[in-house]
Amino acid sequence: xxxxxxxxxxxxxxxxxxxxxxxxxxxxxxxxxxxxxxxxxxxxxxxxxxxxxxxxxxxxxxxxxxxxxxxxxxxxxxxxxxxxxxxxxxxxxxxxxxxxxxxxxxxxxxxxxxxxxxxxxxxxxxxxxxxxxxxxxxxxxxxxxxxxxxxxxxxxxxxxxxxxxxxxxxxxxxxxxxxxxxxxxxxxxxxxxxxxxxxxxxxxxxxxxxxxxxxxxxxxxxxxxxxxxxxxxxxxxxxxxxxxxxxxxxxxxxx
Ligand SMILES: [Zn+2]
Numbered sequence: 001x002x003x004x005x006x007x008x009x010x011x012x013x014x015x016x017x018x019x020x021x022x023x024x025x026x027x028x029x030x031x032x033x034x035x036x037x038x039x040x041x042x043x044x045x046x047x048x049x050x051x052x053x054x055x056x057x058x059x060x061x062x063x064x065x066x067x068x069x070x071x072x073x074x075x076x077x078x079x080x081x082x083x084x085x086x087x088x089x090x091x092x093x094x095x096x097x098x099x100x101x102x103x104x105x106x107x108x109x110x111x112x113x114x115x116x117x118x119x120x121x122x123x124x125x126x127x128x129x130x131x132x133x134x135x136x137x138x139x140x141x142x143x144x145x146x147x148x149x150x151x152x153x154x155x156x157x158x159x160x161x162x163x164x165x166x167x168x169x170x171x172x173x174x175x176x177x178x179x180x181x182x183x184x185x186x187x188x189x190x191x192x193x194x195x196x197x198x199x200x201x202x203x204x205x206x207x208x209x210x211x212x213x214x215x216x217x218x219x220x221x222x223x224x225x226x227x228x229x230x231x232x233x234x235x236x237x238x239x240x241x242x243x244x245x246x247x248x249x250x251x252x253x254x255x
Contacts, residue, residue, distance in 0.1 A: 001024075001205070002202055003205040003210060019057075027233070027241075037081070039079050039081070040176055042082060043064045044056075045097070047137060079110070083113075083176070084113070085187070086116075087115065087123040096137060104140070111147060113148050115151065117150035123136075130208060161176065164177065166191050167216065168209050169189070169191060173191070174189065175188055175189050184227060185229065190207075198221060198253060224251075228243055
């Protein structure tokens with residue numbers, strides 16, 4: 001998760017377990033506009049074999065379906081728009097579920113699923129380097145049911161909510177921004193997956209274009225601090241949402 005950062009440095013921030021795994025969340029976002037009930041990202045899903053669940057250490061204490069119900073009162077049938085910032089399995093895994101017959105079907109039967117056309121095309125033709133991150137089970141049935149809507153690199157989901165493509169993690173991942181009442185909430189997706197990645201050289205080893213991640217961070221993070229954005233860190237296990245401050249030329253989370 002930290003690319004070229006030495007283990008001795010990152011283990012102080014994210015202590016690994018005996019299998020070298022660190023704690024990570026999958027912080028999905030729910031937005032109710034009155035007309036639309038929008039879900040941004042769907043987590044890792046529950047189609048995993050016991051072997052893979054064990055390997056990734058997937059903790060089922062707060063499955064998406066249950067937290068959605070307990071926090072928002074909505075069931076899967078109430079969601080009208082699902083957005084994936086990109087189609088890696090830890091962001092799109094909950095797009096689909098297995099039904100009682102064991103078939104894989106869309107998890108949100110009444111939703112339109114929005115994904116950038118470029119990311120979709122990349123997901124269907126990944127490179128050897130990122131192939132393991134793309135599992136067609138997470139979008140195939142959505143495509144077949146007619147619920148998939150392919151979008152531009154930058155587009156407006158509903159007034160105030162925009163998706164914007166930032167290169168780095170790959171060349172087609174999108175971040176999202178929600179503007180309203182003079183406040184911006186910005187979802188960094190995997191550009192800045194955890195608070196630890198606010199530091200400029202802390203860039204994931206998974207990134208296909210790490211220097212482009214760096215450039216995007218250098219542009220966005222000072223702006224986020226200056227303009228007081230609430231920042232959403234999709235994988236942060238402790239503080240998914242916070243503002244940033246600039247301290248002697250260095251940006252850090254304000255907690
Ligand atoms: Zn991710």
